[in-house]
Amino acid sequence: MPETLKKLSKKAAIALNNGAFAELESCAKQILQLDNTYADAWFFLSLSATERRKVSVAIELVDSALRLSSRNTEYVAHKARLHTMAGQKEAAVAAADYAMSLGPDRPLVLDTLGVVYSRFEMHEQAREVLKLSVRVTPDNAQFQFNLASVEQFLGNATGAEEGYRDAIRVKPDFYRAYWALSELEKNLGASGRLPGLEELVKRTNLSP
Numbered sequence: 001m002p003e004t005l006k007k008l009s010k011k012a013a014i015a016l017n018n019g020a021f022a023e024l025e026s027c028a029k030q031i032l033q034l035d036n037t038y039a040d041a042w043f044f045l046s047l048s049a050t051e052r053r054k055v056s057v058a059i060e061l062v063d064s065a066l067r068l069s070s071r072n073t074e075y076v077a078h079k080a081r082l083h084t085m086a087g088q089k090e091a092a093v094a095a096a097d098y099a100m101s102l103g104p105d106r107p108l109v110l111d112t113l114g115v116v117y118s119r120f121e122m123h124e125q126a127r128e129v130l131k132l133s134v135r136v137t138p139d140n141a142q143f144q145f146n147l148a149s150v151e152q153f154l155g156n157a158t159g160a161e162e163g164y165r166d167a168i169r170v171k172p173d174f175y176r177a178y179w180a181l182s183e184l185e186k187n188l189g190a191s192g193r194l195p196g197l198e199e200l201v202k203r204t205n206l207s208p
Contacts (some may be wrong), residue, residue: 005034012044021051039068043075050078055086073104077112084116092116100129107137111146118150126150141171145180152184160184 012027028044035041046061059082065075076099083092096116104110114130117123130147137143148163161184167177 002034005031005038008034009038009040012041016044016047021048024048037068039065039072039075042068043072043078046078046082050082050085055082058082059086071102073099073102073109074106076102077104077109077116080116081112084119089120093120093122105136107133107140107143110136111140111143114150115146118146118153121153123150123153127154138166139170141167141174141177144170145174145177148177149180152180157184157188 008027008031012024012031015021015023015027024044025048028041028048031038031041032045042061042065046058046065049055049058049061059079062075062079062082066072066079069075076095080092080095080099083089083095093116096113099109099113104113110129110133114126114133117126117129127147127150130143130150133143134140134147144163144167148160148167151159151163161181164177164181164184167174168181171177
């Protein structure tokens with residue numbers, strides 16, 4: 001790879017990590033001027049378009065990346081996410097199924113695919129995929145929360161409670177997990193209260 005491309009690619013990666021999407025887009029365009037077969041640059045442009053909520057444009061751009069690297073699970077998962085954002089169930093599920101057939105092992109990819117399945121109420125599939133993401137990265141609060149939410153949809157109150165508590169353990173100020181846990185307690189009604197919820201609130205300094 002030419003030195004200029006290496007520098008631009010590194011700069012783009014830093015911009016992505018920092019959430020600097022304008023800079024990411026600028027780097028990607030410069031890369032494509034030098035090499036329009038650089039798949040990551042098309043992917044970067046898709047991410048930038050997604051950030052600006054230009055979903056149809058983002059789909060076209062990630063498709064350009066996939067034409068160059070059709071088995072990249074990160075690209076395919078992003079495509080599934082975009083079709084989900086567009087409410088296109090058939091395309092979203094097809095992309096998610098294809099991504100899973102490639103044997104993804106990156107936790108963020110797995111979490112993305114699990115969320116896609118859950119959005120279309122395919123909770124059994126979502127559970128299996130999200131379990132994989134949590135197994136690989138147990139200390140990610142959002143992954144724990146997503147799995148707990150699916151467990152709750154499936155009626156597994158115990159699994160949901162454990163997941164929400166694990167999310168709060170990882171991120172003590174995770175308000176969404178606290179409120180989900182609180183709502184779970186309310187939904188249990190006469191079947192019982194979740195033990196230790198008040199103590200959890202005090203320990204994490206969350207205001208009800």
